[in-house]
Amino acid sequence: MSRDFHSVHSEPSGFLRRYVFSTDHKVIAKQYLALSMFWGLFGGATAYLIRWQLARPEAEVPGWGYVSPDVYNALVTMHGTIMVFFVAMPFLLAVFGNFLIPLMIGARDMAFPRLNMLSVWVFFLASVTLLASIFVPGGPASAGWTGYPPLSAKPEYTGVDWGLNLWILALALEFASFLLGGINFLTTVMNLRAPGMTFFRLPMLVWMQLIAAVVFMISVGPLIAGAVMLLLDRIAGTTFYLPEGGGEPLLWQHLFWFFGHPEVYVILLPAFGIILDVMSVFSRKPVFGYRPIIYASLVAGFLSFVVWAHHQYISGLDPRLAMPFSVTTILISVPFSFVVFSMIATLWGGSIQFTTPMLFAVGSLGVFIFGGLTGIFNGSAPFDIYIHDTYFVVAHFHSTLISAVFFGGLAGLYFWFPKMFGRMMNETLGKIHFWLTFACFILVFGPMHLLGLGGMMRRIANPLQYDFLKPLEPLNLFITIAATVLILSQVIFVVNFVVSLVRGKAAASNPWKANTLEWATASPPPHENFEKIPSVYRGPYEYSVPGASDDWLPQDRPLADAGAAAR
Amino acid sequence: MSSWLPRNVSTFGGDVDGIFWLIFYMTAAWFVLTEGLIVYFAFRFRRRVGRRAAYVTGSGWKQLSWVLVPVAVVIVLDVFLDLRGAEVWARIKGQPPPPALVVRGTGKQFNWEFTFPGRDGSFDTPDDLHVENNLHVPAGKVIHVVLTSKDVIHSFFLPHLRLKQDVVPGRQITVWFEATQPGEYEIPCAELCGFGHSGMKGMLYVHTQQDFDKWLAERLAETDALAARKQR
Ligand code: HEM
Ligand SMILES: [Cu+2]
Ligand SMILES: [Cu+2]
Numbered sequence: 162m163s164r165d166f167h168s169v170h171s172e173p174s175g176f177l178r179r180y181v182f183s184t185d186h187k188v189i190a191k192q193y194l195a196l197s198m199f200w201g202l203f204g205g206a207t208a209y210l211i212r213w214q215l216a217r218p219e220a221e222v223p224g225w226g227y228v229s230p231d232v233y234n235a236l237v238t239m240h241g242t243i244m245v246f247f248v249a250m251p252f253l254l255a256v257f258g259n260f261l262i263p264l265m266i267g268a269r270d271m272a273f274p275r276l277n278m279l280s281v282w283v284f285f286l287a288s289v290t291l292l293a294s295i296f297v298p299g300g301p302a303s304a305g306w307t308g309y310p311p312l313s314a315k316p317e318y319t320g321v322d323w324g325l326n327l328w329i330l331a332l333a334l335e336f337a338s339f340l341l342g343g344i345n346f347l348t349t350v351m352n353l354r355a356p357g358m359t360f361f362r363l364p365m366l367v368w369m370q371l372i373a374a375v376v377f378m379i380s381v382g383p384l385i386a387g388a389v390m391l392l393l394d395r396i397a398g399t400t401f402y403l404p405e406g407g408g409e410p411l412l413w414q415h416l417f418w419f420f421g422h423p424e425v426y427v428i429l430l431p432a433f434g435i436i437l438d439v440m441s442v443f444s445r446k447p448v449f450g451y452r453p454i455i456y457a458s459l460v461a462g463f464l465s466f467v468v469w470a471h472h473q474y475i476s477g478l479d480p481r482l483a484m485p486f487s488v489t490t491i492l493i494s495v496p497f498s499f500v501v502f503s504m505i506a507t508l509w510g511g512s513i514q515f516t517t518p519m520l521f522a523v524g525s526l527g528v529f530i531f532g533g534l535t536g537i538f539n540g541s542a543p544f545d546i547y548i549h550d551t552y553f554v555v556a557h558f559h560s561t562l563i564s565a566v567f568f569g570g571l572a573g574l575y576f577w578f579p580k581m582f583g584r585m586m587n588e589t590l591g592k593i594h595f596w597l598t599f600a601c602f603i604l605v606f607g608p609m610h611l612l613g614l615g616g617m618m619r620r621i622a623n624p625l626q627y628d629f630l631k632p633l634e635p636l637n638l639f640i641t642i643a644a645t646v647l648i649l650s651q652v653i654f655v656v657n658f659v660v661s662l663v664r665g666k667a668a669a670s671n672p673w674k675a676n677t678l679e680w681a682t683a684s685p686p687p688h689e690n691f692e693k694i695p696s697v698y699r700g701p702y703e704y705s706v707p708g709a710s711d712d713w714l715p716q717d718r719p720l721a722d723a724g725a726a727a728r
Numbered sequence: 729m730s731s732w733l734p735r736n737v738s739t740f741g742g743d744v745d746g747i748f749w750l751i752f753y754m755t756a757a758w759f760v761l762t763e764g765l766i767v768y769f770a771f772r773f774r775r776r777v778g779r780r781a782a783y784v785t786g787s788g789w790k791q792l793s794w795v796l797v798p799v800a801v802v803i804v805l806d807v808f809l810d811l812r813g814a815e816v817w818a819r820i821k822g823q824p825p826p827p828a829l830v831v832r833g834t835g836k837q838f839n840w841e842f843t844f845p846g847r848d849g850s851f852d853t854p855d856d857l858h859v860e861n862n863l864h865v866p867a868g869k870v871i872h873v874v875l876t877s878k879d880v881i882h883s884f885f886l887p888h889l890r891l892k893q894d895v896v897p898g899r900q901i902t903v904w905f906e907a908t909q910p911g912e913y914e915i916p917c918a919e920l921c922g923f924g925h926s927g928m929k930g931m932l933y934v935h936t937q938q939d940f941d942k943w944l945a946e947r948l949a950e951t952d953a954l955a956a957r958k959q960r
Contacts (some may be wrong), residue, residue, distance in 0.1 A: 231923040305920045311897060312880040318837070318922055404898025410881060411896060444773070450786035450795060475883070477896040480821035484814050491806045498802045502795040503786065505762065508769040510782030515774070523766065530762050534755040541809060543816040544747045547733075547890050550883060550918040614732040614748075616887035618918045621926040627914050629734055629887060705781040712780055 267355025553613025
């Protein structure tokens with residue numbers, strides 16, 4: 162099974178083999194990057210439409226026109242689906258996992274390069290299917306991204322037929338793609354580590370990708386089964402979820418959230434890996450509590466499987482179940498607060514350099530703390546009675562997800578861009594991008610909590626139909642304007658990305674003076690990554706070691722630099 | 729500040745709001761502390777020529793205690809919060825107090841249907857009173873609402889009473905409340921239930937007992953008259 166990684170295979174020639182049907186993990190990562198950026202723009206456009214509809218429910222959305230209630234439902238459904246499954250997962254897992262895992266462990270490629278190529282093509286197929294679902298007669302899926310039956314189970318209830326069938330199919334394909342990817346991540350880290358690369362010398366990013374892959378693989382099975390039953394209810398006349406045939410609508414919610422909650426950690430953990438790696442480099446300090454953070458993340462991954470019913474406090478579940486789930490939910494704050502405090506401690510006593518990646522990493526930490534704290538409100542069953550399915554929840558999960566996807570993911574992209582493309586990004590544009598994004602984020606999602614506390618339900622096309630929501634109208638407009646600026650600010654990033662790609666300053670192999678193995682090879686790395694497989698002598702975070710001449714000690718530098726502690 | 733939440737008019741709403749404020753002060757303190765530390769460290773430890781970062785790995789109990797002590801505080805606060813939460817939850821979702829009035833509430837795309845038991849006090853008899861979308865109750869009395877749905881999942885939301893319950897087809901779920909102030913309050917649907925979800929709006933009319941009796945008598949007389957006309 163394991164490849165002979167000492168022999169260097171020659172690079173395939175021809176455009177198709179090199180850039181399209183490539184088995185090279187680096188090319189595959191870039192393919193995922195292109196797809197997730199496409200979907201990111203698409204998802205941003207849906208957010209724009211949703212927000213303007215809420216700000217001016219009775220007017221036309223500028224640049225689009227009238228949004229009818231069923232179009233609105235389709236918009237929120239697509240926004241949620243796209244952002245979670247077609248932006249967050251491919252961006253955080255597939256891009257960074259594929260690009261970095263082999264480089265960071267000192268391997269020539271993934272364990273199964275062909276399987277890897279298959280995973281990106283299955284994801285491409287999922288993307289095409291989702292796009293197609295928007296244009297079939299009857300319109301796109303509009304039962305929410307959580308697809309609760311019976312609404313989603315019978316075409317009569319929404320008027321949507323093939324749109325929803327294709328939506329289920331697209332998700333199934335997406336899951337298949339990430340299962341293939343997960344298997345690859347696991348086997349690669351198990352088998353292809355360079356000599357000396359023990360498990361406790363792996364960079365945080367590799368650990369977090371690993372835990373995320375395992376959590377995903379354990380959680381996704383029940384949902385796939387559930388999705389098959391939903392599809393059968395829709396097209397084959399079964400009644401798994403339809404009470405008139407003896408079915409149980411709540412079964413779906415259990416299957417969905419048994420997957421859906423861990424999924425949040427599947428997205429968060431890779432972002433934590435990025436943040437920790439970036440913070441360590443730019444404060445020139447070891448990650449504080451390397452091993453305990455790994456244990457805490459394992460505990461969090463495990464706990465994520467016993468909290469799913471906190472999405473169901475008021476779903477009609479036996480109320481006696483709420484308390485155990487409330488306890489486990491609030492307990493998850495323990496490993497996470499450990500990780501957060503460790504991140505803060507990593508800054509302590511550092512020599513902190515605020516490059517663009519560092520700004521995004523620290524900003525991500527700041528936002529995540531906010532989202533984590535508002536999660537306590539949701540986790541508490543009695544208060545969830547009031548805020549469940551309101552904008553408080555929407556504001557909360559955007560704080561956690563955006564801290565991961567927007568801030569964490571962008572920190573990683575700015576950080577590894579030189580390695581990926583061999584060029585530097587423009588720092589000034591990067592900093593402007595950060596500060597605009599950060600400020601607008603606060604202006605959008607801070608006040609959004611107040612909408613929820615005011616009682617505004619999510620997924621309503623027209624809040625003005627309710628007298629008790631009318632006082633929130635100015636707030637809704639304010640949030641929408643801030644959101645529009647937030648979305649427009651991303652243009653700066655896209656411009657910076659594209660221009661740097663073709664005209665950026667050439668990057669050195671290790672522009673940030675970082676320790677991990679991906680920086681030990683050229684930027685961008687050659688086919689098969691390393692001229693010679695490096696040997697690993699120490700952990701990934703040996704910065705500012707007392708007595709050492711430089712403030713960094715790469716993992717592959719052989720000499721035991723004057724008195725340096727080799728972990 | 730309390731105007732963030734709509735005015736509360738139920739007996740247990742105060743407890744729910746109490747949990748909100750409890751968590752609010754707890755998390756606000758953590759927020760200021762942690763974000764404050766980040767900002768302080770960012771300035772205090774920014775890169776300066778000639779100063780090297782401290783080599784702190786956080787292995788070993790002595791260093792780890794910097795992090796473990798705050799984590800311990802988090803655990804204590806968690807337990808405290810869970811205990812307080814359990815009390816309030818038990819009060820609202822545990823055994824409901826005996827009702828002065830039982831009403832049936834049925835959700836459907838895109839309306840609420842309320843059924844009152846009529847003079848004989850029992851359901852499924854000819855004098856049942858059916859009212860579209862409007863729930864009339866007396867103030868100061870325990871009301872039970874037996875909820876079910878004809879089609880998809882809806883959610884019975886009374887923001888001013890801090891009450892919310894998903895309404896699931898194929899199940900009956902009883903909720904209760906006691907309104908403290910007469911008035912008119914909106915009843916939105918909080919679960920996406922189709923294209924009319926946004927406007928699935930019912931009304932709760934909380935009357936004084938007298939007004940309620942009067943309303944009920946009038947409506948019953950109306951249905952009597954209607955039934956009599958049909959028989960003729
Ligand atoms: C420009 C930034 C964004 C804005 C302004 C925005 C806005 C919104 C709004 C207003 C809703 C609520 C729709 C409703 O319930 O009626 C929503 C829902 C949602 N958003 Fe975002 N969003 C943004 C980015 C993201 C990102 C980056 C993610 C995830 C990675 C995300 C994930 C979701 C999800 C899962 C939902 C739930 C959809 C549903 O209610 O079914 N959003 N967003
Ligand atoms: Cu409804
Ligand atoms: Cu509804």
